[in-house]
Amino acid sequence: MSELSVNHLLGIKYINKQDIDLIFETADHFKEVINRPIKKVPSLRDITIANIFFENSTRTKLSFELAQKRLSADVISFSAAQSSVKKGETLIDTVNNILSMKVDMVVMRHANPGAAYFLSKNVKASIVNAGDGAHEHPTQALLDSYSIREKLGEVAGKKIVIVGDVLHSRVALSNIYALQMQGAEVKVCGPKTLIPRYIESLGVTVEPNLRKALEWCDVANMLRVQNERMDVNFFPSTREYSQQYGVDKTLLDSLDKEIVIMHPGPINRGVEITSDVADSQQSVILNQVENGVAIRMAVIYLLASKIQ
Amino acid sequence: MTQKVLLTSKEVNIILHRLACQLIEKHLDFSDTILIGIQPRGSYLADRLKDLLEKEYKVPNIALGYLDITFFRDDFRRTNKPLEANRTQINFLVENKKVIFIDDVLYTGRSIRAALTAIQSFGRPSGIELLTLIDRRFSRDLPIQPDYRGRQVDAINDEKVKVSWMEQDGEDGVFLINSNK
Numbered sequence: 361m362s363e364l365s366v367n368h369l370l371g372i373k374y375i376n377k378q379d380i381d382l383i384f385e386t387a388d389h390f391k392e393v394i395n396r397p398i399k400k401v402p403s404l405r406d407i408t409i410a411n412i413f414f415e416n417s418t419r420t421k422l423s424f425e426l427a428q429k430r431l432s433a434d435v436i437s438f439s440a441a442q443s444s445v446k447k448g449e450t451l452i453d454t455v456n457n458i459l460s461m462k463v464d465m466v467v468m469r470h471a472n473p474g475a476a477y478f479l480s481k482n483v484k485a486s487i488v489n490a491g492d493g494a495h496e497h498p499t500q501a502l503l504d505s506y507s508i509r510e511k512l513g514e515v516a517g518k519k520i521v522i523v524g525d526v527l528h529s530r531v532a533l534s535n536i537y538a539l540q541m542q543g544a545e546v547k548v549c550g551p552k553t554l555i556p557r558y559i560e561s562l563g564v565t566v567e568p569n570l571r572k573a574l575e576w577c578d579v580a581n582m583l584r585v586q587n588e589r590m591d592v593n594f595f596p597s598t599r600e601y602s603q604q605y606g607v608d609k610t611l612l613d614s615l616d617k618e619i620v621i622m623h624p625g626p627i628n629r630g631v632e633i634t635s636d637v638a639d640s641q642q643s644v645i646l647n648q649v650e651n652g653v654a655i656r657m658a659v660i661y662l663l664a665s666k667i668q
Numbered sequence: 669m670t671q672k673v674l675l676t677s678k679e680v681n682i683i684l685h686r687l688a689c690q691l692i693e694k695h696l697d698f699s700d701t702i703l704i705g706i707q708p709r710g711s712y713l714a715d716r717l718k719d720l721l722e723k724e725y726k727v728p729n730i731a732l733g734y735l736d737i738t739f740f741r742d743d744f745r746r747t748n749k750p751l752e753a754n755r756t757q758i759n760f761l762v763e764n765k766k767v768i769f770i771d772d773v774l775y776t777g778r779s780i781r782a783a784l785t786a787i788q789s790f791g792r793p794s795g796i797e798l799l800t801l802i803d804r805r806f807s808r809d810l811p812i813q814p815d816y817r818g819r820q821v822d823a824i825n826d827e828k829v830k831v832s833w834m835e836q837d838g839e840d841g842v843f844l845i846n847s848n849k
Contacts, residue, residue, distance in 0.1 A: 362750065363750050385753075386753065389736070389738075389739075389753045389755070389756075392755070392756055393739065393756075393789075396789045396790060397761065397789065397790060397791060398788065398789040398790075399789075400789070401739035401740060401786075401789075402739070402740060402785065403739045403740075403741075403744050404744075406745075431739075661739075664744075664745070665744065665745055665750060665751070667745065
């Protein structure tokens with residue numbers, strides 16, 4: 361086994377195909393570990409990790425914490441809402457104060473794109489980006505690809521459509537990078553107002569019609585409509601959005617092949633996908649959550665092995 | 669680099685038969701006993717012994733698993749070489765079973781220390797024994813000794829004991845390798 365080419369995981373853009381393969385291989389081992397009667401290994405018992413979340417998160421934060429605990433790391437978690445950030449402390453000061461308590465790794469979510477990159481240039485710790493604004497969410501993209509690999513055997517050559525609010529989505533950007541790096545073909549589908557202009561420059565095509573997109577693809581990754589990031593109306597009504605871009609069982613059954621349905625969560629049931637689709641055999645949404653722990657264990661383990 | 673033959677293929681074969689007989693003497697029908705090959709190199713020896721026990725000595729249905737100890741090692745971040753993980757395959761609980769760890773070479777004892785911790789993830793065995801093909805004397809860092817040994821070998825720290833297996837390396841044999849000469 362080789363090493364990662366990077367000391368931080370700031371985004372998929374900064375890593376290469378070998379890194380992804382190594383992370384997946386390591387995650388295979390950890391997936392076996394988390395299905396044991398006792399789901400813990402002692403590898404990281406001398407590593408301390410701070411989870412700093414300046415934005416709300418349930419799944420990602422729990423998943424990271426669980427991954428760290430399964431590796432026996434010491435974990436401190438911190439939400440900006442209850443912190444001195446409210447008193448006006450800068451990001452570097454906040455993090456350096458935490459690092460003075462002998463912390464080796466920082467997992468950070470922040471509303472500003474580039475926050476993780478900025479931190480990696482200014483503090484001495486291994487940084488894992490757990491989402492920075494609408495920029496990247498690398499561990500989500502890794503677990504999405506890992507789930508596709510698990511379900512379909514491989515990612516190379518597969519056709520994936522990312523549906524919905526691409527404009528506000530860090531999951532979309534990281535997924536596009538990760539999928540293309542592994543040789544998959546990517547389309548995006550959604551209302552024009554939620555598709556970034558110039559997205560074709562990333563090598564993806566835009567398909568405005570949902571039915572056509574679904575007929576083309578092997579996997580549909582349904583993004584959440586991020587109402588909290590919308591300061592103006594991007595579509596007339598939720599009802600109209602779900603009629604145009606929501607997947608229901610009737611639509612799914614009318615396709616001539618069985619496609620895989622993914623969703624990074626949290627689901628707006630009845631908006632992007634209906635409940636019967638979310639809970640169907642074709643959906644791998646809960647597998648994604650399980651794989652998330654294995655992927656994050658692999659990322660943390662591999663980065664920790666590079667800490668001097 | 670010099671290479672000295674410690675055991676020929678014929679000698680390895682005789683030793684495997686002896687070890688199999690010693691196991692039968694102690695564990696009879698193996699109904700409560702589980703063989704665990706320590707990954708990566710112990711798995712070949714474990715496969716051989718299971719095969720021998722089943723085919724030559726007619727002991728049916730021997731439970732065999734492979735245990736990878738990578739994540740339980742005590743040298744994580746202490747060596748320059750990245751630790752390489754292998755597959756763990758234990759499809760049963762070891763609760764109240766007699767476990768026999770099987771490895772090719774016993775050197776510092778640290779791998780076995782890691783294995784003793786790793787196996788706890790699969791339950792609480794009623795007892796654990798250790799079988800190794802080669803026992804390197806005077807080299808232990810920990811108070812760990814084998815219950816069944818193929819051959820005791822004296823080797824200095826610069827020397828490496830390599831066990832070859834037909835299925836992996838094309839021949840059976842044990843060699844003493846000195847890379848300084």
